[in-house]
Amino acid sequence: MPPVTPPVPASSLAPTDPRHVLQTVFGYAAFRGAQEDIVDHVNAGGDALVLMPTGGGKSLCYQVPAIARHRAGKGVTIVVSPLIALMHDQVGALEELGVHAAFLNSTLEFADVQRIEREMTSGRLVMLYVAPERLTTPRMLAQLDSLNERGLLSLFAIDEAHCVSQWGHDFREDYLALSVLHERYAHVPRIALTATADSHTRADILERLDLGDARVFIASFDRPNIRYRIVEKDEPRRQLLRFVRDEHEGEAGVVYCATRKKVEETAAWLVAEGIDALPYHAGLEAALRQKHQDRFLREDGIVMVATVAFGMGIDKPDVRFVAHLDLPKNIEGYYQETGRAGRDGEPAEAWMAYGLADVVNNRRQIDESPAGEEFKRVQRGKLDALLALAEATDCRRVRLLGYFGEASHPCGNCDNCLDPPATWDGTEAARKLLSCIYRFAQHGRGPRAFGAGHLIDVLRGKKTDKVAQYGHDALSTFGIGAELSETQWRAVLRQLVALGHVVAEGEYNTLALTDGARAVLKGGVEIRLREQHETPRRAKTARAKAGREAPADLDAAAQARFAALKAWRTEVAREHNLPSYIVFSNATLAEMARLAPDTLAALGEVSGVGAKKLEAYGREILRVLEAAA
The missing domain is CATH 3.40.50.300 (P-loop containing nucleotide triphosphate hydrolases)
Incomplete structure (x- = not known):
């Protein structure tokens, strides 16, 4: 997505301006989409609920104001997350950018916990990632109280905020205790973020986190790629x-x-x-x-x-x-x-x-x-x-x-x-199937309900031992569906269950009719069903495969530079014990390969190259580009 606002040179901005942070720390020329409005609102001390798809740049919405507010002397940002993996990766990425960050979770030794707590209470940390259950312990709350009294508690970022809602897909009871943040630190701004929340879940997040006055930002949920x-x-x-x-x-x-x-x-x-x-x-x-x-x-x-x-x-x-x-x-x-x-x-x-x-x-x-x-x-x-x-x-x-x-x-x-x-008129097939389930319930011999396999045997007129045992070959529905295969009948049944006309009950998944089946049986509802086939396999083209290994718009020389940069990145990542994408993204490497900068100043103009990474890796990158020329 292209930037929505033209970049303003960092040299003309104050270090506490979010745009200065974005350019000098993260190496991006301008914000995307709703990011700028969100960042400015939170940086100014406002509360926010942010719904933004995975990969849409949610992290920047709290990381940029956290850095800007820390530079302005407002202290530490506390990031609440239930995800140990995210904590490790985010902290590693921030440290690579020269931002002092840490996490507290169950993977740490007690000595490390004490060291990080000292860093936090001193106000030197920019961001601290914690799990919700740790945040609400008496020990942690006492430390937050101390920060708050000294004006060093800057911002709360509540990630995966849907976890607070019983209507959400990943409810976690520990999140319910986060209402204490508003009760105890009412003047400290809070930003809650999630990638998924329907209207029920959004309302629940706002209520349970006491975010009634928060601005709600909803980005597009579309992931077109x-x-x-x-x-x-x-x-x-x-x-x-x-x-x-x-x-x-x-x-x-x-x-x-x-x-x-x-x-x-x-x-x-x-x-x-x-x-x-x-x-x-x-x-x-x-x-x-x-x-x-x-x-x-x-x-x-x-x-x-x-x-x-x-x-x-x-x-x-x-x-x-x-x-x-x-x-x-x-x-x-x-x-x-x-x-x-x-x-x-x-x-x-x-x-x-x-x-x-x-x-x-x-x-x-x-x-x-x-x-x-x-x-x-x-x-x-x-x-x-x-x-x-x-x-x-x-x-x-x-x-x-x-x-x-x-x-x-x-x-x-x-x-x-x-x-x-393709679709077909499945009304008659649906009525046959529903009638057969109804006949089972009315028949005098044996159980009143049966599973899918037996139902389909009766519809197709198969004289199995079970059919004979219960006299189901005497039913009026016996053999009335011989024109459809077993696979087709299973598809009809699945779609009728999905439509809510049939329900499977009990340990043995016996089938029963719902109230909605009555209208279908009486002929008052048309049932259109999809024909059953798997989407044909599509062989991956050479162009598509190449596009994933390196962008298709790179010429041969740029492809060689891109490959050399990836090999160099792999070595750096191994030395630093980090995933490769934290060192530089593929998109940033591709832009380096495309532009082939030959000075540090030119390299610093590449999207994704911030000041710290330019200082740490700039000369090595120029060497790799020159060697690959």
């Missing part, structure tokens, strides 16, 4: 393998699974198939989990197979795909997880396989939870919205953005836009 693609499950592991091999071989990706067991099995299977895959879930030993995360961040081409315990707070910019082998619980979760892909703005894919079992399992989890009925009602609505997205025959992106209240137009870059699905 991500291609959304949803397929029906048909040997999902094989589908995943084809997807990775045909379109993303050798590229970094994340595969989400619902259970730890499935994570372990899928990772092992991918490794056996020659894919460099690692498992990640909360049940792994902490050291092994950290080792796998470090490999994913620091090495190229790793596929991380994970539960949703992995991903939030992972800033790796070159994740080329996110795949779901199980249906998320709601659109917020889906959006958050797919948002791990393509943070660098380059093309990326969000691929998901889902089937009838996903729908049934997610509905059952809601129905059997101990939560109150109002909460269950809202969660069912959220699941219905996700199912509507999965079954949609129109643009996925329009539906996804519409869920967050954002109007848009067909994107031309999702599976439905690129390969529009």
